[in-house]
Amino acid sequence: MVDKQRDFVLRTIEERGIKFVRLWFTDVVGTLKSVAIAPAEVEGAFAEGIGFDGSAIEGYTRSYEADVLAMPDPGTFQILPWRGEIDPTARMFCDILTPDGQPAAADPRNVLKRALAKANDAGFTFYTHPEIEFYLLKSSSFDSGGPVPVDSAGYFDNVPGGTAHDFRRRSVRMLEDLGISVEFSHHEAGPGQNEIDLRYADALTTADNIMTFRTVIKEVAIEQGVYATFMPKPLSGQPGSGMHTHMSLFEGDSNAFFSASGEYHLSTIGRRFIAGLLRHAPEITAVTNQFVNSYKRLWGGDEAPSYVCWGHNNRSALVRVPLYKPTKGQSSRVEYRAIDSAANPYLAYALMLAAGLKGIEEGYELPAEAEDDVWSLSDGERRALGYDPLPANLDSAIRLMEESELVAETLGERVFRHVLANKRREWEAYRAQVTPYELASNLELL
Template identity: 30%
Template structure:
């Protein structure tokens, strides 16, 4: 044990020396709170080894911060007392291409005795990944990141009034090449920065809403996927600033328009073999894959409180907007909340599933951990997928949806939080402290926006993510 600790200290010193030699002066250590905000402590590069050995102090109260920086409380967390230690993951230290002199690392949180903090979302995601591995399952996950880019207001990048009209730097049509031409330098710099940082970009394209784009990155293990999406967002934000632009990842940038999603893609393997390409199995799904997806589908009402955690999320979740607002699944159906993607016939690794409801207000570590927990519960309880749905459930009458067993997912954060509160599988997986902290933040967000109109909710949350 002592030998391994000595090796880690030496590795940290060597890494710090390398960063300093490369001109890195500061390292940003990030965690994501229960409101989905990436919070940070920074250390000088030469102090990275000390941070890796002893951690960096922080208050447990961050677990009950809301998106507007107010502070609530749960049964276990809140108030000025206590201290935690942030430990950077040295394997993920990344020199930032769009922030000269800076590097980044995600951090895990421990108490002063070196025990895992029970509300650490990143460690929750790791625990669920390890639980899946113990069941013989390997998961690969990845996110699609959507954002809206506008010109920064004159004077100061953050100086904008709630009612100030947004100044879009591109005016081309949805999915149009015109937008790429108008912002070709910017988009080139986004992809170049991501590539330099080791992020494998699969595709980038204009999206539906004004000024909206989407980038898809390669899948990896669940914790890495959550790390990657944090790095992707902050890289896009940094490149935007350098171009005099602002990037919003908020679920609803303008009320009444199509919002930003952050769809979660996942695939399952056992012994290196895809469980999405089983010959003669219904929809090509091996029994465990079918039960895993059935578990996710059944838990979606509760999962919304984690993947769609803001009142602004529910401005985006509208029928017939490809957001997946009905609790159903379908094969290549973009209106289903859970979409099965078959992949090319000649691709042995093809085939995966997509959770379409989630957005970038979500803490990605909570999202991947909870989805794994729901899927494993589906296997444990031998859940069966119902028949897939075709077409848009939103155009069906109420009676036809009832006949098919299609129900609306929660239409408000209150409804979703109520379902999370009653979810025994997610409570067990998350633990009392994390589960309670998440619910406290959700209830505080509900109360804060209870009397707000849609436009006010969108304006208040537009630049929080």
């Protein structure tokens, strides 16, 4: 299979006159990295990889073990449509290897592959479907001192001649050209906020697609003279940008979450998977919501989940069981609503899967569902119902993560230590800032 994929890549490069091939991978934070090679080097890259200095990449290696290899995955080969016919360019995602050919411990793609292999050993295939939100801003935002949205439209609004229509149409077309299937696209609730939902795929393909998606959105924004941001909460008083992810486990061709006789047609496996997500949600939040700004979204209202609970079609819950389609048992799934659009998808999906699998392995019992609007309850009512809060800020999330055996085991020691170190640096830098809010509130008064 791999040999056929490699032959297809080499043949396509020749037939389409590809001039450059970009090899893509991510660092531990989820920043996309790229190195371009000439077509003549691709066959050698398949055989031996492309060496580079891993110590220069966030979280990869220490200086005394710097050399690593980028090994292109031929199954991810795609021609980049925004490059056009002048110097046609393609890309492939890479697995990062050590010089002796072993998977590099700090490669986020390898972290997800390990988690998927564990699920496979238990007989499961993990599928995901993300709803990705982002803001479109006027490029003049950087001159005006703050973000300026491209429109003042709201949820599902149809704006004749609006920037967002052309933007989404162009983006969806480009994603389809890259082999990434899109299910929905629409204007979201915030001014200039948009959402594009990708179709279900296995989790590794989805994570690769999310990294490609972010690049496409940025490229189309540049092309159309606007700026796209996946910052979780760029505008005060407006909704943040989440990446609600629908998940399901399959055993062969059967959806393991489906039971014709279960409540909401949810199987015991599905219930225990949700229970695992709920129990471990606080300790994985430093990864699913990895920036200081992420907590402005989680605790800023506007439908972001702040408390650990689940519900059937309850959008105020952390985990939602979407309305079941009676004729589509295969569509049974659960939706995790905390993760934001700036998460590293490889690490986040690895941890979400690990939490769910832990619930299955240990037979966790699912607590009673949240039937009320969780946001409208008082703190006392939420405590009485057992709805614990998610971490209130990045510092709290770090403290919970560093005590987590599940996170340490899933990420591996190298990634675990580096994520903690990176997030601690961010929190310390943030804590040292004197903010405009403090100046406006205190400078003249005190």
